Structures are given as structure tokens and as C-alpha cells.
Amino acid sequence: MTIGARVLKTGLAVALAIYLSSLFGFPSPIIAAVAAIFTIQPSISRSWQHVTDQLQTNVLGAVVAIISVQLVGHTAISIGIVCIVVILLCIRLRMESTIGLTLVTVVAVMEANQQGWLFAVERFTMVLTGMGAAFLVNVLVFPPRPRHQFIEQVHGAYTQLSLLLRMAISNEMKEDVHRAEKDRLAGVLRKLEERYALFEEERSLLPKRRQARARQLILSKQLIKALHKGADLLDVVEEHYFTAPGSGEWAQRFDSQIEELTKYHEQIMLKLEGKIKVNASIEPEEERETKFIKELTAYLGGNLEEHKRLVFVSSSMFEYAFQLRRLDRLADQVLQREEEEE
Incomplete structure (x- = not known):
């Protein structure tokens, strides 16, 4: 304690x-x-x-x-x-x-x-x-630092999410451990929302600082949204993937796509820490994703009703990818403005 x-x-x-x-x-x-x-x-x-x-x-x-x-x-x-x-x-x-x-x-x-x-x-x-x-x-005495505490909790949430996503399709984690880690992630996300509310309440007197703070708020909101979309993907995989017909033959490709998104999320976090250059090209290759979509569409086209559970999983995965790309662009914009103002 x-x-x-x-x-x-x-x-x-x-x-x-x-x-x-x-x-x-x-x-x-x-x-x-x-x-x-x-x-x-x-x-x-x-x-x-x-x-x-x-x-x-x-x-x-x-x-x-x-x-x-x-x-x-x-x-x-x-x-x-x-x-x-x-x-x-x-x-x-x-x-x-x-x-x-x-x-x-x-x-x-x-x-x-x-x-x-x-x-x-x-x-x-x-x-x-x-x-x-x-x-x-x-x-x-120890004046509150909501921005610093918020970033720490974002990293903690990503660590939990990354662990669960990397094992979501392979299903290698023990059920009790998976449940405990998922509950811990949910708790961290709740605390993150509370910490964001505190960060949002802070006020800056200088106009320049207010503008910088407004950009940080937009970025912070997107950080939370990306984490929630990753958590939603976990829920969808757990509910639909393993009962979907044909999931076994697609396991490796889904696992590879989720692994790539998890790595992308990690690189965005590193960029925000200043460990990767601003505007560095870290986005996953769209050709691979496009090829995956075409193959999956062709597979589902034969019997969409039978394979609709795979549609739920793929939709959630692409939504997570979309929010990560949006976060990447926001991170570049905010970091570049901060460099210009220094």
C-alpha cells in the first residue's frame, strides 16, 4: 500500500x-x-x-x-x-x-x-x-501536475492494451490472467478519463500558453480515443472471433494486422516522448492493409451472413487503425508547433 x-x-x-x-x-x-x-x-x-x-x-x-x-x-x-x-x-x-x-x-x-x-x-x-x-x-506541497500524471497513465494504459492485443488472436494467455489484465485496463481507462477532466480544468493566464494547452487537450482526447478503440477491438475479438466460421484460417493474418497496429501505436507514443523525429514515416504500409481488405472481402463475399462475425472484428480493427492514423497526424502537428515556438 x-x-x-x-x-x-x-x-x-x-x-x-x-x-x-x-x-x-x-x-x-x-x-x-x-x-x-x-x-x-x-x-x-x-x-x-x-x-x-x-x-x-x-x-x-x-x-x-x-x-x-x-x-x-x-x-x-x-x-x-x-x-x-x-x-x-x-x-x-x-x-x-x-x-x-x-x-x-x-x-x-x-x-x-x-x-x-x-x-x-x-x-x-x-x-x-x-x-x-x-x-x-x-x-x-507536491502541487498537482495533471498533465504529467495524465501522460504517465496513458503509458500505463498502452502497456496493458499492448499486452492484451498481442495475445488476442493467439489466445495464449491464461483465462484468469487475461481477465485480471483486462479489468486492470478498464480501471486505468476510467482513471485516465478522470485525470483528463482535471487537466481540462486547468487554466493558463498567458494567451500563448492557452493556445498550446488547447492543442494538448485535443491531442490528449485523441490519445484516450485511440486507447478506447483498442479496448473495443479486444471486446469484439473476445465476443466474435473465436466463434466465427473460418477464423482458424484467418488467424495468422488477423494476428499480423493487430501486431502491426500495436507496433504503430507504440511508435506514436515514442514520437510523443521525443524519441522519434517529428513527421517520421511510421505509418503501416497501406498496400498491405488494402491487400488484406481485398482478400477478406473476396472471402466474405461468398457467404456474408455466415461470416459476419469476421466483419465485426475487421471493422473494429480498421476503426482502431483509423484513430491511430489520426493520432499520428495530430502528434506531428502539435510537436511541430511546439518546436516552432521554442
């Missing part, structure tokens, strides 16, 4: 919130610590957005809590009703992620308001202290 950056930063944020609470002379550090836990986010952009949203809803919640105490008093029923009202307000403002900490503020302020306004303000200040501590830790 490894300790991730977010886990470590949560602990540091809580420690800082408790330290600041003692420094400011707060009677208890619990509220500040809870606020710090709620505020830690996986990216700086999301952290800043979360802090601004939390600030708005917590101010709103504190005001509602103070007014409610003056109007209906401090009872269990009144606190429950105010919590319902605040939840509805947060949903109305489309700030659902802030509900947890806002309710902590409401309960703390309503519980403290009977002891005077200053005490209620102190409780609210404790919440702000915890939020500030978490934001500082998130920015200063």
Missing part, C-alpha cells in the same frame, strides 16, 4: 489547521480540521474553485443560521429545518459539493450563537482557517 500525494496533503492540512487554531487561540481545533479535510482537492484549479464556492455557501449558511437563531431559537428541530433550507440553497446555486462543510458551519454557528455574536463569528473564522490551510498545502 502506497501513500498518495492527496492522502499526505490531507494529513498536513489537518496538522496546519490545528496549529493555526492554537496560534489564533481558538477554543477547539476540530471545526478547522474538518474544514481542511473537506477542502483538499486533486488539482489547484479545482481547489481554488472549491474554496470560492465554499466561501460563498458558508457565508450564506452562517447568515441563515444567525437569522434563524434570532427568529426561531436554538432547538434540534430548528437546526434540522435550517440544514434542509441550506441544502436546497446549495443545490439551487449548483454548489452541491459544498453542502457538507456548509452544514458544519450552520450547526457550529447556531450552536454558538446563543453565547453571543462574537462566539458565532469565531466559529465561522475557524471554518475559514481550515479552508485556508488546506488551500495553502495543496498549492505549496
Whole structure:
């Protein structure tokens, strides 16, 4: 078991919130610590957005809590009703992620308001202290690098996909190992989508950097799409290939085509790492692919209904090839623009 950056930063944020609470002379550090836990986010952009949203809803919640105490008093029923009202307000403002900490503020302020306004303000200040501590830790300690983490996960996903694709037709991998590796690939692809969402949220202040970032986003989206098409090919092979009539006599040719596409995918990844020249010709020979299509079409033409499962497999394979070629062109364009701007 490894300790991730977010886990470590949560602990540091809580420690800082408790330290600041003692420094400011707060009677208890619990509220500040809870606020710090709620505020830690996986990216700086999301952290800043979360802090601004939390600030708005917590101010709103504190005001509602103070007014409610003056109007209906401090009872269990009144606190429950105010919590319902605040939840509805947060949903109305489309700030659902802030509900947890806002309710902590409401309960703390309503519980403290009977002891005077200053005490209620102190409780609210404790919440702000915890939020500030978490934001500082998130920015200063191991600041999130969504682009770097995204590329690492792309390489991890390709490694899993390559292993499975190279053995898809030959069916040499043990079933339990194949299932475990495929589940791992699905998990990596899910995390990749989440990481892309974080990368997409990042903002650049300089116009030049915004343009470069926009190109990287387009390239990153295509990287994900190519991986998904490779995973789709795996599913189609598993579902249709081995039950298709005539699959045995086509096994070597399908295996060769998939091996060639896997190698092409690998070379694109190497190009993005700067290990292959920009605009280097790494695309598989179209003549081989055209010959394969003609032979397969002639074979299927005799009895298309009987061999339609092979059509599903070949269609998925050609779609994967199409997305790889598109990725190759995008990679050349982005890398060339980056070289020109340096």
C-alpha cells in the first residue's frame, strides 16, 4: 500500500489547521480540521474553485443560521429545518459539493450563537482557517501536475492494451490472467478519463500558453480515443472471433494486422516522448492493409451472413487503425508547433 500525494496533503492540512487554531487561540481545533479535510482537492484549479464556492455557501449558511437563531431559537428541530433550507440553497446555486462543510458551519454557528455574536463569528473564522490551510498545502506541497500524471497513465494504459492485443488472436494467455489484465485496463481507462477532466480544468493566464494547452487537450482526447478503440477491438475479438466460421484460417493474418497496429501505436507514443523525429514515416504500409481488405472481402463475399462475425472484428480493427492514423497526424502537428515556438 502506497501513500498518495492527496492522502499526505490531507494529513498536513489537518496538522496546519490545528496549529493555526492554537496560534489564533481558538477554543477547539476540530471545526478547522474538518474544514481542511473537506477542502483538499486533486488539482489547484479545482481547489481554488472549491474554496470560492465554499466561501460563498458558508457565508450564506452562517447568515441563515444567525437569522434563524434570532427568529426561531436554538432547538434540534430548528437546526434540522435550517440544514434542509441550506441544502436546497446549495443545490439551487449548483454548489452541491459544498453542502457538507456548509452544514458544519450552520450547526457550529447556531450552536454558538446563543453565547453571543462574537462566539458565532469565531466559529465561522475557524471554518475559514481550515479552508485556508488546506488551500495553502495543496498549492505549496507536491502541487498537482495533471498533465504529467495524465501522460504517465496513458503509458500505463498502452502497456496493458499492448499486452492484451498481442495475445488476442493467439489466445495464449491464461483465462484468469487475461481477465485480471483486462479489468486492470478498464480501471486505468476510467482513471485516465478522470485525470483528463482535471487537466481540462486547468487554466493558463498567458494567451500563448492557452493556445498550446488547447492543442494538448485535443491531442490528449485523441490519445484516450485511440486507447478506447483498442479496448473495443479486444471486446469484439473476445465476443466474435473465436466463434466465427473460418477464423482458424484467418488467424495468422488477423494476428499480423493487430501486431502491426500495436507496433504503430507504440511508435506514436515514442514520437510523443521525443524519441522519434517529428513527421517520421511510421505509418503501416497501406498496400498491405488494402491487400488484406481485398482478400477478406473476396472471402466474405461468398457467404456474408455466415461470416459476419469476421466483419465485426475487421471493422473494429480498421476503426482502431483509423484513430491511430489520426493520432499520428495530430502528434506531428502539435510537436511541430511546439518546436516552432521554442
